[in-house]
Amino acid sequence: MVNDTSSSVILDSQGKPNDKPAMIDKTLPQVIKETTTEAQAALDDPFNFEYSIKTVAVVGAGPSGLVAAKALLEQGFKVQVFERNSKVGGIWVFTEPAENELYIPTGTEKQQDWLENDGNKAPPCDHSSGETQTTNTEEIEQWLQNHHHPATACYYDLTNNTSTPYLGSLEFPWPDGTPYFVSHSAVQNYYQNYVTHFGLNEHIQLNTALDNLVKRGNQWELTLTRATTTGDEQVSIHQYQAAFDGVVLATGQFQTPVMPIMDGLQEYASLFPGKVIHSKQFKRTDDLENKNVLVVGGRVSAVDIARFASTIAKRVHMAYRGPFITGVFILDLIRSVLPESVIHKPGIEGFWSKNAETGETEVDGTVTFTDGSTLSDIDIIIFATGYRSKHTYFGRSRTWAADEDKKNGDRFTARVDPDSPLIIMDDRIVYNTYKDIFLISDPTLAFVGAPRHITTTPFFDYQAQAIARVWSQAALLPSKSKMVEFSLARTEVCAVYRMDHESERLRSQTLLPWLNLHASKLVPDLHLPTLEGPPDTMEAVWARSIVLYPEFVKDQTQAIALEYQRRRMEHLDI
Known part of the structure; x- marks a missing residue:
């Protein structure tokens, strides 16, 4: 994160100064120049x-x-x-x-x-x-x-x-x-x-x-x-x-919900109805009471659910690929609040047990991880694997964006008719925009x-x-x-997953110089307001937020745990 506007100090995940330079792919003048060039081409x-x-x-x-x-x-x-x-x-x-x-x-x-x-x-x-x-x-x-x-x-x-x-x-x-x-x-x-x-x-x-x-x-x-x-x-x-x-x-x-393609998962879910859900189906922490929980994924929802579960579940595992510390600032900040009681697991190899001698697999309620370890007593598996x-x-007016389509300008400008694809997309992006x-x-x-x-x-x-x-x-x-x-x-103005005041300022300049230039050239009599990017005062907000976030999460997690304990004691009194 960037600190106050006078110092431009970079903060680490604990909100402390970090001497590493900001990882900005483009400077603000570069972005403004590129946007203005496109804006002039639109006028011409x-x-x-x-x-x-x-x-x-x-x-x-x-x-x-x-x-x-x-x-x-x-x-x-x-x-x-x-x-x-x-x-x-x-x-x-x-x-x-x-x-x-x-x-x-x-x-x-x-x-x-x-x-x-x-x-x-x-x-x-x-x-x-x-x-x-x-x-x-x-x-x-x-x-x-x-x-x-x-x-x-x-x-x-x-x-x-x-x-x-x-x-x-x-x-x-x-x-x-x-x-x-x-x-x-x-x-x-x-x-x-x-x-x-x-x-x-x-x-x-x-x-x-x-x-x-x-x-x-x-x-x-x-x-x-x-x-x-x-x-x-x-x-x-x-x-x-x-x-x-x-x-x-x-x-x-x-x-x-996105459910990943995993060996044995479909059969596992069929044999054990209700045991496999997506984070979109997760509604209340109370549903995890006294359960052995496996959360699949390592991003925001996975961390949230794992820490909520830790207040009420018997045991919580979280399986994710790659290292825990990623080098992506915003993700590392989110992961830093994960409770110590959550057990870390690597990626999943399959939803089965494997015979060590024959290599044959059997879907029997066991989850096998890439390091060879297994879990066989899981009560619920929550896939926090995105959307x-x-x-x-659009129905059949959609077509999957193969690599050649992403680079094919002719597809981008195809005539709109019922028999031709209207949009070229994958599960995240519409490319012909x-x-x-x-x-x-x-x-x-x-x-x-x-x-x-x-x-x-x-x-x-x-x-x-x-x-x-x-x-x-x-x-x-x-x-x-x-x-x-x-x-x-x-090309992106900065890393896709970068999230701080400077990245927000850079991204706003992919649009605002164009809109402001055209308003002054095309409709000067309308006196449309000049569109401004995020104000400099917001820089301090970012710096303050990364200090407050871990504190807030700690307090929230403790409050959930205390509320659960209170309700449990009331139940025992009855």
Whole structure:
């Protein structure tokens, strides 16, 4: 982390000075120069939209969708936000029950196989005649729980690990005196207050999921399903189409659990139902009481779950690949708070026991690790192995990004039609976009909240401003050929996993010089505000947060343990 603005001292994971220089791939002048060069190319050879954009659908009312809606409304667009959950806030909305369907790949599958078979599941009732009122049967409940609005990745004890001054939008500061680290409910309440403050409520339709997205003529046709449950055990289901000139996809990055391809895992999960879950299905620490727990993974969720489990479980193991100290500052800081009681294990070789003489394996409840050690008394295995972005609503308009596709500019500009791939993607990235925002083949479709690098939520404001200004012609995109050229030549301004004030400042300059230059050249009479990156005062916030975070985690872990002990004693008294 960078210390105060006067010293530019680098701090280590304990918040102490570190003499090593900051690992910055590019200097600030370099980034500004590159962005300005692209901005000038857009003025000289612009992309010309075939029609003006007036109506916009924003899909998702989480951190990125809300700032997109605000920016678009300020530029005069007619905006409708669709959110499949019953509240705004995205991942910060705590919902139960968790999904009870978990796809576990076989050991012979390829990573991209899921893309061919993935699709949205229709409601299990006749909804062809418009709105349907039906009894909430078990089949419908399963559809709601696993397909229409599955629970978010939020767990009961979740707190932010990016300090509150840098969480949310810099245009809507947290109230004075807010602690740096707060509960998920406080963050969700912040976003609800954001909605109220900027008058977004009337533009948001909750309980509404996007099923299909296709371009027809000059408009995007959305197939949507709204489902609401009433108190008398009735469910109202309404599937319909709506058309918009532009679409912003702000569906987040924590939707579909990734289960790794591991030898024996599928058979293990089948033989021991309920023993294997993903961190998205983990909801409450109480569920781990007196259990032997194995957490698979070594990043934020894995550390969180392992330390929560350590307060209540019989024994906790955490299996991860590579060394514990990684050299990635933010990850090492997170791992530094792991309790000493957690038992470290290497990567998993297979979910079986192996006969030492014959080499034959048997799925019998044993987990074998790469160092040859085994565990056979595990009660629950929690995979904290991340998420994939599926964009299921594109259906077969998606194609897996093979290495040759990532470098093929012709694929990036393919004509949009029902028979050709619309997006080239893997499970994390849509490749045929300009600046991770605009679909190159048709920039009336845009993404916000899914950059290729780790970032804080204020960066979503800059992405939202880019969409609003381009679509209102206060900024121009380069021609398709130039967008392809710049996209293929793109390099990150700093390490993808770097997260501190300087990296946030650098990344903001991949957008702001372009938007400010074009506003002054194209619409000077509008006097649009000059967009600024993170203020220098935020540098001290970063330095303060890395000192406070370990202290907060220690206090939180102790509080959870004490609460468990209190409830246990109350139970014994009874």
